[in-house]
Amino acid sequence: MTQGIGKLLIANRGEIAVRIIRAAKALGIPTVAACSEADVDSLAALLADEVHILGPARADKSYLNVEALLGALKATGANAVHPGYGFLSENAEFAEAVLAAGAIFVGPSPETIRRMGDKAEARRTAQAAGVPVVPGSPGELFDVESALKAAESVGFPLLIKASAGGGGRGIRLAENPQQLSEEFPRSQREAQAAFGNGAVYLERFIGKARHIEVQVLGDGTHAVHLFERECSLQRRRQKIFEEAPSPALDAQQREALCASAVRLTEALGYQGAGTLEYLYDDATGEFFFIEMNTRIQVEHPVSELVTGIDLVQAMLRIAGGEPLGLQQSDIRLNGAALQMRLNAEDPARDFFPSPGLVQALNWPQGEGVRVDSHLYEGYRVPPYYDSLLAKLIVHGRDRNEALARARWAVEQTTLTGMASTLSLHGELLEQPWLHSADFHTGTLETWLAERRSGGEA
Amino acid sequence: MAQHPVITPLPGTFYRKATPDSPNYVEAGAEVSADTVIGLIEVMKQFSELTAGVAGRLDAFLVEDGDPVEPGQVIATLEDA
Numbered sequence: 001m002t003q004g005i006g007k008l009l010i011a012n013r014g015e016i017a018v019r020i021i022r023a024a025k026a027l028g029i030p031t032v033a034a035c036s037e038a039d040v041d042s043l044a045a046l047l048a049d050e051v052h053i054l055g056p057a058r059a060d061k062s063y064l065n066v067e068a069l070l071g072a073l074k075a076t077g078a079n080a081v082h083p084g085y086g087f088l089s090e091n092a093e094f095a096e097a098v099l100a101a102g103a104i105f106v107g108p109s110p111e112t113i114r115r116m117g118d119k120a121e122a123r124r125t126a127q128a129a130g131v132p133v134v135p136g137s138p139g140e141l142f143d144v145e146s147a148l149k150a151a152e153s154v155g156f157p158l159l160i161k162a163s164a165g166g167g168g169r170g171i172r173l174a175e176n177p178q179q180l181s182e183e184f185p186r187s188q189r190e191a192q193a194a195f196g197n198g199a200v201y202l203e204r205f206i207g208k209a210r211h212i213e214v215q216v217l218g219d220g221t222h223a224v225h226l227f228e229r230e231c232s233l234q235r236r237r238q239k240i241f242e243e244a245p246s247p248a249l250d251a252q253q254r255e256a257l258c259a260s261a262v263r264l265t266e267a268l269g270y271q272g273a274g275t276l277e278y279l280y281d282d283a284t285g286e287f288f289f290i291e292m293n294t295r296i297q298v299e300h301p302v303s304e305l306v307t308g309i310d311l312v313q314a315m316l317r318i319a320g321g322e323p324l325g326l327q328q329s330d331i332r333l334n335g336a337a338l339q340m341r342l343n344a345e346d347p348a349r350d351f352f353p354s355p356g357l358v359q360a361l362n363w364p365q366g367e368g369v370r371v372d373s374h375l376y377e378g379y380r381v382p383p384y385y386d387s388l389l390a391k392l393i394v395h396g397r398d399r400n401e402a403l404a405r406a407r408w409a410v411e412q413t414t415l416t417g418m419a420s421t422l423s424l425h426g427e428l429l430e431q432p433w434l435h436s437a438d439f440h441t442g443t444l445e446t447w448l449a450e451r452r453s454g455g456e457a
Numbered sequence: 458m459a460q461h462p463v464i465t466p467l468p469g470t471f472y473r474k475a476t477p478d479s480p481n482y483v484e485a486g487a488e489v490s491a492d493t494v495i496g497l498i499e500v501m502k503q504f505s506e507l508t509a510g511v512a513g514r515l516d517a518f519l520v521e522d523g524d525p526v527e528p529g530q531v532i533a534t535l536e537d538a
Contacts, residue, residue: 038525057525058470193476344501353501355468383468384525387501 004104004320005029005080009052010044011069012084014388015374016296017044020082023312034072036062038382043374052076057384063087066094073103080104080319082312086386089295090117106319107272108294115268116292120163120201126289129267131260134279134288136203147184147202148177154202160184162191163199170194171237173205203290208440209279211239212246212287214261215303217314218270219324225258225265226303226311227333233428233444235351240421240444241428242299242339244306247399247437248280257287262328264289273300273315282440298341298388301372305337305395336399338406340428342373343387346419350452355383356418364412368395368405381418389420403435427451461511462531469500471507471532473522481522487515488538495533498526513537 008024009032010017017033021044024031033039033048038057045051052072054062062068064087073081081098083089083106092114098105107113116122120140123133137150140163151158151174160183162170172187174180184200192198211234215226230246231239245254261276275293280286300311309331318324345351358379363371373390375381381389392409396402410426431447433439465471473481473496482494489495489509496507509515516534520526 058523193478353469353503355501383500384470385501 007078009078009081015372016084018374021047032076032078082106104319113294129264131264131289134203137201140199144184157205159203159205160187164195164197206281212280213275213277216265216274218265219318220271222324223262223265224328225262226307232441244302244337273311301393302337302339335397336402337395338402340392340425342390343421347424354419355381359417360414362414364409369409461535463533465526467498469498471520471526472497485517511537
């Protein structure tokens, strides 16, 4: 039982709000959907025990409005907040405000959020825990001269990254000292404009890197990993197709990678679910920590399917004061799982956003198939938020069985009323390089560009 | 002289400036050409520019910065040249 949580406020929307409600219901915790005026007809609002309206559609007036969320806690008597992903999920001030209001923040401490949210500080923390990091500048850089000096040891090509950045934003590439001189001030300006903090640092760019990340759970003293996910298939640094485990690692590499993640998690005294992102260099077999996300992630279901552990329930239990209750040896890797993101974007029009009214809707069913979505027939997808509509998730005894189930799942899905990336996944699943797992973080964009020019020919 | 509506083809959020700290693209009363950007429409975190469509003098904005908009909604009116 989760003694600590009497009533849970969900400070999010879309599929993750539905996912959190489902986990809370399984634990017998009443829920409040805190939503914007645009989301009063959302599935989360329909499923929650109570609904509290935060404010107008705009995120800064609703899902990012700390005062409104604190007001919702007070008005509803909820004593815990699950922030989901995005919005305020990695905002240390929000976590602090929730704690100051006497409520539980479902996630790590504000100190941990702040520490890992500062990319340069995260890097120092990882190094101190003996976790390999991408060669980079020792700290933040403030002028071109020191950047050029630091570049001598980092090596080219390199990335200029905003300390306060995330989600792939605030990153620029420099292939030589001249480009660095040009791009450095631009990065500073961009970082200042986007994040209110102009601090940047340098990092070696690994050309054919795979994006591999480790799921962890901690209760403040003890931590375990739930193996890794591979999320190399990205467009504009947004993940499209994810899987667990990574097909690139052998058992020994997997053990080394996951053990490093647990070391860092325990060094932090981490409480809750978190993800450590790494770049994996296929050519050398080296892995490098890049950052930690101190929240639940969009692609968490693939880890749930291969381990049988409900991560969102685990988050609620830990936040409620329970110990982890899991030893590493309890967690087995079972088969393979894939996740396909359906976004309201039109692959035929360069992924232009396509909000609209859900007309016909049919989800796939069957062995090893799961759908996480907030759609229902007659639901109008609002244009104000991100474009994620659903996640088709499949599990098989091995990767080939999962791929076969993925094809079946795509074929069995009907969604009309708006364009979506469903058809893209159908095409993707036919690619030989997907089956052989011969890809890196640039592969999807290269394929999309070839597909586009091929279509015109 | 005839009055022309500037209509958004997209749903989303209307902005009169490129970033919160930027000045407005145009003010009421300004002379604009057909391809003058008068604002942005944000749809699912992607931004599209909204242009005047015809040359003339921008009469008035009917939508405030940051307001939600629907496809076909009149954003501004202008007097053509």
